[in-house]
Amino acid sequence: MSHPVPENLFAAMQAEVAAALRGLLPGLPEDVAARVQVEPPRDPAHGDMATNAAMLAAKPAGRPPAAIAADLAERLRALPAVADAAPAGPGFVNLRLKDAAIRGQIPVILQRGEAYGDSRLGGGVRVDVEYVSANPTGPMHVGHCRGAVVGDALANLLAKAGWAVTREYYVNDAGAQVLALAYAAYWRYLQALGTPLTEEEYAQSIPGGLQYRGDYLIPVGEAIKARFGDELAPGAMPAPVTDWLEPVRDMTVGLMMQAIREDLAALGVRHDVFVSERALVEAGMLDRAEALLAGKGLIYRGVLDAPKGKLPEDWEPREQVLFRATRFGDDTDRPLRKSDGSGTYFANDIANHLDKIARGHEAIVHVWGADHGGYVKRMKAAVQALSDGAVSFEVVLTQIVHVLRGGQPVRMSKRAGTYVTLRDLIEEVGRDAVRFTMLTRKADAQMEFDLDRVIEQSRDNPVFYVQYAHARCRSVLRQAGDPPAAALAEAELSHLSDPAEMALIRKLAAWPRTVEAAALAREPHRIAFYLQEVAAEFHGLWNKGREDATLRFIREDEPEATRARLALVAATAIVIRSGLAVMGVAPVEEMR
RNA sequence: GGACCCGUAGCUCAGCUGGAUAGAGCGUUGCCCUCCGAAGGCAAAGGUCGUGCGUUCGAAUCGCGCCGGGUCCGCCA
Numbered sequence: 001m002s003h004p005v006p007e008n009l010f011a012a013m014q015a016e017v018a019a020a021l022r023g024l025l026p027g028l029p030e031d032v033a034a035r036v037q038v039e040p041p042r043d044p045a046h047g048d049m050a051t052n053a054a055m056l057a058a059k060p061a062g063r064p065p066a067a068i069a070a071d072l073a074e075r076l077r078a079l080p081a082v083a084d085a086a087p088a089g090p091g092f093v094n095l096r097l098k099d100a101a102i103r104g105q106i107p108v109i110l111q112r113g114e115a116y117g118d119s120r121l122g123g124g125v126r127v128d129v130e131y132v133s134a135n136p137t138g139p140m141h142v143g144h145c146r147g148a149v150v151g152d153a154l155a156n157l158l159a160k161a162g163w164a165v166t167r168e169y170y171v172n173d174a175g176a177q178v179l180a181l182a183y184a185a186y187w188r189y190l191q192a193l194g195t196p197l198t199e200e201e202y203a204q205s206i207p208g209g210l211q212y213r214g215d216y217l218i219p220v221g222e223a224i225k226a227r228f229g230d231e232l233a234p235g236a237m238p239a240p241v242t243d244w245l246e247p248v249r250d251m252t253v254g255l256m257m258q259a260i261r262e263d264l265a266a267l268g269v270r271h272d273v274f275v276s277e278r279a280l281v282e283a284g285m286l287d288r289a290e291a292l293l294a295g296k297g298l299i300y301r302g303v304l305d306a307p308k309g310k311l312p313e314d315w316e317p318r319e320q321v322l323f324r325a326t327r328f329g330d331d332t333d334r335p336l337r338k339s340d341g342s343g344t345y346f347a348n349d350i351a352n353h354l355d356k357i358a359r360g361h362e363a364i365v366h367v368w369g370a371d372h373g374g375y376v377k378r379m380k381a382a383v384q385a386l387s388d389g390a391v392s393f394e395v396v397l398t399q400i401v402h403v404l405r406g407g408q409p410v411r412m413s414k415r416a417g418t419y420v421t422l423r424d425l426i427e428e429v430g431r432d433a434v435r436f437t438m439l440t441r442k443a444d445a446q447m448e449f450d451l452d453r454v455i456e457q458s459r460d461n462p463v464f465y466v467q468y469a470h471a472r473c474r475s476v477l478r479q480a481g482d483p484p485a486a487a488l489a490e491a492e493l494s495h496l497s498d499p500a501e502m503a504l505i506r507k508l509a510a511w512p513r514t515v516e517a518a519a520l521a522r523e524p525h526r527i528a529f530y531l532q533e534v535a536a537e538f539h540g541l542w543n544k545g546r547e548d549a550t551l552r553f554i555r556e557d558e559p560e561a562t563r564a565r566l567a568l569v570a571a572t573a574i575v576i577r578s579g580l581a582v583m584g585v586a587p588v589e590e591m592r
Numbered sequence: 593g594g595a596c597c598c599g600u601a602g603c604u605c606a607g608c609u610g611g612a613u614a615g616a617g618c619g620u621u622g623c624c625c626u627c628c629g630a631a632g633g634c635a636a637a638g639g640u641c642g643u644g645c646g647u648u649c650g651a652a653u654c655g656c657g658c659c660g661g662g663u664c665c666g667c668c669a
Contacts, residue, residue, distance in 0.1 A: 039608065042615085052611065055649075065649075089612045090649065135669065175669060307594080307665055320667075331595060331665085338667035345669050373596045374664040397597070399662085441605070444597060446662080448604075457631055460604095460617055468631090510608095517608050529606060532616080546629050591631085 005104045007112065008119070008512035010049065013081075013095065014038040017051045020075040024068070025061045032056055038095075040510065047084070047094040048102070048506065055091040065091025103496055105509040107489040109571040114578040117515045122163030128356045129155045131367040132264065132271070133170040136256035137181045139216055140263040140422040143369070146398045146447070148422075149438040149584070151367035152269040153524035154396065156582045158365075161519030166361065167272045170352055173253045174277040175345060176208075181256070182249040184212035186238070188221025189248065193236035205238065220255050224248060263422045268431055268584050275355065277348050285351035286343045289386065290321075290336060292354070298324045298385055304332060323350075328381030346375075350382045357383075363392045365522065370397045370444065396522050398443045404450040429455050432585045436463040439528040439583055457591070462532050466576065469535035470587045472542060473573035476553045480566050488567035495564035498551055500544050504537040505568065508575045515582075524582065531579045538572050 006012035018033040033053075041050040054069035061068060069087035076085040076093060081101035088094045109116045131151020134144045152167075159165045172178070183206045190197065203210035224247075230236060232244035257274070264271070280286070293299050303317045320335040323346075336347040343351070356364055364383060368375070376395045383393040403410040403420055410420060425434055433454045440462050441447040457464050477483070496505065511530070518526040545552040553565045577587045 037611090039611095041612075042607090043612070046612075050612085055611080058649080092612070094612095172669060177669060304666055315666075318666075335667065340667080342667090344667060349669095370597065370663055372664085372669090375669095376596075397663095399597080445605075446598085459632085462617085464631095465617095472629095514608080521609070525606090526608075529616090530608095536616085542629070543633060546633080549628080552629075 005108050007108055007116065008516075009097070009101070009105065009509050010038050010040075010513045011516075013049055013051075016079055017053050017072070017076065017093075020072055021053050021057060024071055024075060025057055027061075028057060029060055032060055040506075041092075041094065044503075046088065046092075047086075047096040049095040049097070050088075050092045051095070052092060054087070054093060058091065069093050099497065099502060100494070102502065102505050102509060103493040105505060106491075106493055106496075106567050106571045109508060109574050110485040110489040110567060113485070113574055114581055116574060117511045117578050118160055118162070119512060119516050119519070120162040121516045121519060122158060122161050124162065124164050125363055126164045126166070126361045127158055127363040127365055128166045128168055128359075128361040129158065129365045129367070130168040130170055130356075131155070132260075132269065133172070134260060135172045135177055136253045136260060137177055137212060138214060138256065139259055142401055142403055142420045142422060142425055142449070145267070145422050145425065145434065146401050146438050146443075147367045147369060148264065148267060148269045149435050150396065150398055150443050150524060153435075153439055153527070153583050154365070154367065154522060156584060157515070157519050157524050157527065160582055161515055163363075163519075166359075167270060168356070169271040169274045170349075171253075171257065171274055171276045172345075174281055174348060177211075178249060178253060179245075180208055180211040181252055182245055183208075184210055185217050185220045185224065185252040186233070186244060186248050188217045189224040190221075190233055190236060190238065191218075192221040192225040193230050193233055195233070195236040197237070202238070216259075217252075220252050223255060224251055227251070266423060266426050266431065267434065275352060277352065280351045280355055281343060281348055285355055286347055289350045289354040290347070293323060293350075293385055296385065298327065299336070300324070302333070304335070323347075323378075323382065323385075325378045325381040328384045330377045330381045334378050346378060346382075349379065350386070353379070353383050354386050357387050357391055361391065364394070366395045367443075368395055368397055370399045373397055394522065396443050399446045401438075402446065402448050404448055404453075406450070406452045410451070425451075432467075433463050435583060436466070436528060436585050439525045442523065442525050462528065463585075464591075465539075466528075466531045466535045466580070467588050468591055469538045470573055470576045470580075471589060471591045472538070473569050473576070474589045476569050477566065477573065480554055480562070483563075483566060483570075485570060488563065488570050491563040491567040492560050493564050493567065495558075495561040496568055498541075498544070500537070500541045500551070501565075501568060504534075504541055504572065507534050507537045508571055511575050511578065527579050527582050531576060531583075534572065534575060534579070 014036060017038055018036050021033050021036060022028060035056055036051060036053040038049050038051045041047060054065045054072055057068055058065040066087060069091045073085040073087050073093045076082055076095060081097055082095055083098045084096040086094050129151060131154070132144060132148045134140055155165050155167045187199070187202050187210060190202065199210065224232070228247065232248065233239050290299060300322055301319055302322050303319050304322070306315055306317070321337040322333040323336055325334045326332060334346055335344055338344055353364065380393045383391055429451060437449060437454045453461060454463060459465060496502070514526060514530045518524060541551070553562070553569055555562050580587050
């Protein structure tokens with residue numbers, strides 16, 4: 001990083017303020033200067049940046065904040081980038097930067113391209129981001145979609161902010177549900193062979209009944225027949241489970257995962273690794289995890305108290321193998337083994353997390369549906385126990401998406417045929433609209449997804465609004481013959497002086513800071529909001545050009561001013577693309 | 593009974609991890625387009641931030657108690 005101009009103006013100023021504060025108050029504890037914040041003030045009239053340094057330092061320094069603010073302002077005024085610094089309010093120091101310092105971001109943006117905003121904040125920490133992890137028991141539906149988009153965007157965001165990210169999908173291919181799936185696929189296989197049995201006869205003959213009756217297993221049955229003939233069901237009649245379970249299960253899970261991968265690809269969601277629950281258990285990871293915890297004295301045999309409130313009908317006290325999750329803040333200890341000796345889902349997931357740790361991850365982030373909220377504490381406890389607190393564990397919960405059409409709720413019913421698969425959704429509104437819209441709400445807030453609204457071409461559709469801004473940028477640049485960024489970076493930027501132009505540049509200069517804040521908060525939706533603000537500034541400038549011809553981007557009679565404005569337009573397009581890239585949305589060249 | 597999430601303008605939602613007079617879009621109201629950049633633009637009205645205490649120089653933000661909504665709660669995943 002040998003840029004003479006800092007890429008993150010706020011971080012650079014934070015360092016300056018901290019240094020000035022140390023110079024002013026030599027005895028100040030180091031952590032006070034480090035905690036100093038430099039942020040854009042809520043009210044733009046207060047300047048470009050404001051710092052709370054004087055208020056933080058007041059108590060340890062034993063001086064009133066206003067006095068410190070006055071002294072600090074004087075020092076900051078001497079900085080070359082600062083036009084003015086003034087104490088204000090309860091002890092803020094407001095800073096106004098010189099226009100030249102703000103404009104200086106334009107060549108930086110043009111040089112860095114879409115890498116503008118990349119940060120080292122994450123320090124290369126190896127983080128495992130697990131998302132989707134839908135059970136391989138059927139095609140993906142809209143319920144999976146939000147987690148997929150949020151997880152993918154969060155992984156992009158953390159990578160941009162300097163974390164070393166592994167994108168992981170945990171395949172739940174070991175539990176009772178997969179067994180039920182195998183039975184269901186076996187039924188379709190019997191049908192393919194022309195079995196005389198009726199569905200109900202078959203359903204009654206298997207444990208738990210026929211749980212997955214969807215049509216999507218018909219091709220699976222055909223595929224099993226194509227591979228095995230009637231070998232697994234001689235005479236088209238059910239054979240003993242042990243004769244067919246493994247091949248049927250493996251083939252079915254394989255085909256389901258293939259379908260899921262295709263759905264994910266259609267949504268543009270990527271994963272680096274697919275970790276199989278079954279493979280982990282077979283490799284002995286569960287036993288390893290249990291032994292590890294036992295070695296720490298965290299495993300015991302015991303009987304849990306009955307849950308309060310409504311009791312399950314078949315409740316009876318039972319001795320179980322338990323993990324001392326309460327030692328790490330959980331509400332109760334948690335069972336690890338089912339009565340047949342196999343691992344509970346939780347136990348297998350502990351194995352999964354031991355595997356993540358063993359692969360060298362220092363941080364684990366999950367994206368889960370809100371219905372898994374009750375599972376967070378125990379898993380956090382497990383990771384703490386496994387890593388002796390060295391590996392962090394966080395969960396981003398996503399709330400339900402209500403699908404609407406023209407303001408009316410779309411009923412989600414498999415039977416009525418109104419069940420919305422992920423594929424249907426993408427085909428109807430397009431991948432980019434799906435992704436962008438899924439990021440226009442905080443993950444843990446419920447969201448309405450109106451199929452008509454998200455493809456509407458109007459101001460109140462953020463997808464359109466942001467894409468339109470980029471298309472307008474591109475349109476202007478095309479009209480000017482697409483000058484190369486290097487040429488634009490040489491433009492004489494003092495031609496950019498209108499308040500609307502400066503406001504746009506300020507907004508662009510906030511991109512690196514936005515990336516860092518969003519990454520720290522694990523909140524990719526902030527990128528969507530930021531891009532709407534950039535688009536609003538740009539459209540505002542465009543609109544001014546409609547009324548005031550001297551503000552148009554291209555002016556035949558003013559080649560130097562035109563070049564400066566083209567530089568601004570090109571920088572705007574770059575920042576929008578950089579943000580869309582985090583969201584996994586493709587920028588458009590023109591609106592159609 | 594308990595745990596977790598949520599409660600901000602008529603509606604849908606932001607609010608940069610404790611800062612200054614709480615924001616945006618929609619909707620409402622009022623202006624603006626014969627034409628050169630109107631799939632629109634400008635402006636206004638609209639909030640005791642569910643509620644009551646507390647911590648703090650300072651609270652929508654942190655803590656506790658209520659009220660309201662959601663999710664979950666022993667060998668399902």
